[in-house]
Amino acid sequence: MRIFGALAIGGMVLAATAVSVGAADPAPKISNPIIRDKFTADPAPMVVGDTLYLYVGHDVAQRDEMFNMREWMVYSTKDMKRWTDHGPIMNVADFKWAKQDAWASQAIQKNGKVWFYAAVEHDATHPGKAIAVAVADTPTGPFRDAKGSALITNEMTPKGTHSWEDIDPTVMTDDDGTTWIAWGNRQCYIAKLKPNMIELDGPITEITPPHFEEGPWLHKRGKTYYLTYASLDRKTQRDEHVSYATASSPRGPWTPHGLLTGSGKYSFTIHPGIAEFRGQSYLFLHNADLAIDDQRGAIGRRAVTVYPLTYNKDGTMRPVVQTPNAVTMAPPK
Template sequence: MSALRVTRRLGLAGLLPLLLAAGPLAAAGTPVPGSNPLFRDRFTADPAPLVVGDRLYLYVGHDEARGEEMFNMRQWLVYSTSDMKQWTEHGPVMKATDFRWAKADAWASQVIEKDGRYWFYTAVEHDDTHPGKAIGVAVADSPTGPFVDAKGSALITNQMTPKGEHSWEDIDPTVFTDDDGSTWIAWGNRHCYIARLKPNMIELDGEITEITPPHFEEGPWLHKRGDTYYLTYASLDRSDHTDERISYATAPSIQGPWTYRGELTGSGKNSFTIHPGIAEFKGQWYIFLHNAALSIGDQEGALGRRAVTVEYLQYNEDGTLKPVVQTDAGVSVPPPG
């Protein structure tokens, strides 16, 4: 039966309950709250969630590439939500050059809370005193900043890692505080490294260890559920596909041994890169990603023009993760049954 015939038969009052039951409504051209991509007025990438009380904060890099530029990322932004539907923009929290020893590239970051302060770990391009990508740490008294360089120099430089195969090996930090209060940082491109942080949060405490899982490319993310530790990352099986996907490994301890569990998602639409960020918020787990499906004006999605998305993350009874299908609906609809 056509919508016109239904309207004539039921009238507006009778039709309204049917429309409400069909799903969320939005005005023509207005995105449904919670649908993907989350932010549509600018290009964003490398999402990193942080839960503080009844709000979830999401830190992203700001893609500003024009034309055929690969990446042009100068600053980090933060948004927050209390319901995963409506987001508040808090503006830039830091620029790459706020690290005086850095010269460019506001790449992937993560913020964690420790002892009432907020610690911001991120990858930037070091100046010529230590060529290549490096990881810096900044700190603030609020999750919305302002963040300032906490160390005055890089926490990790390209010269510190064992492999050192290329200048962008030291990127994409993920930071995790274990139940015993120890805090760990993992990072890398092609090789995945992990190290313990000192209680001051600005120095490594011991050796750097390599924990590279199969097909690891970049973008590691550490989290724990129950007694299981998860290392989720952007993977690239170069013998099988040309774009990154998300894979994961699990372990009984933050120090391993890590067991490869396979792919979690496919690639992001139109995007070579993909980047996971995982959080539990108000009893529900979420995974944040990015793709390149957004167009703004005459600028289409591209390698340096990406858009952040979110999906539900669900677990099997044995602790493994259920495959995640990337959707336009995102969290505007209930979780899969």
């Protein structure tokens, strides 16, 4: 494991944020991008107890490559300023039926296990993108293929317009114990999962909101369901933004609320992930505003960022302004 965002001396870990001697540190600072030694994308936070785990894809594109992603990684934090690198948790080759592309993922805890859903490219037996499911006993793995085959293949969504529509899974367990999975590119789909977490339980429903491009994220606050996603108005926008919609049921109808935030700096893609941690909600994104050695950020070399997320009294989310400057986390309650 590697701890960064901190300085280790004589076995002690000292916060990189300056703190006066004897002073309390009630509001840790976060600087963006939060991971600076690797190119990372598609952030998916999961909170377990006093720890936030952050699952990411690892960009390794060289020169002018578009996307080159072979593995998924996980980081953890207890204070949002010091992050522990737990290394790769899976490689796309661990799914024997997949041939490439460790794309966007999300993990969820249920039934004493951690379930990991991820987008990959299926082999020639089921051409196109597909969604895999893996399982582990702990958030940091080791993970293994839980099904031995794809959970969702391109053939299961025949109304779609292209072979890469079955990507970017997001999972959420409702108050009644039902787990939902949503996914898509240009078309957005949702379905229930069976209690075993490796099979769909019923039909696939299309719930595509306005300007939906990809990267959906499901969460619930009170009685309101939120669908946050990468949006693209192809008539007016060059790069993806983030929009959201709300509903009183996971299958909708969904009410659009427009933009939550703009595009990530220098990046065509963007991917939202939302979590509440220590009394504060956060919006995780990615941009391409990071250089490592002689490699600058690019469409295939992205960097994860995070911002505070707040709600209005009516339940709508306040627009988020992306900034490289330090942001503040609320102290523990």
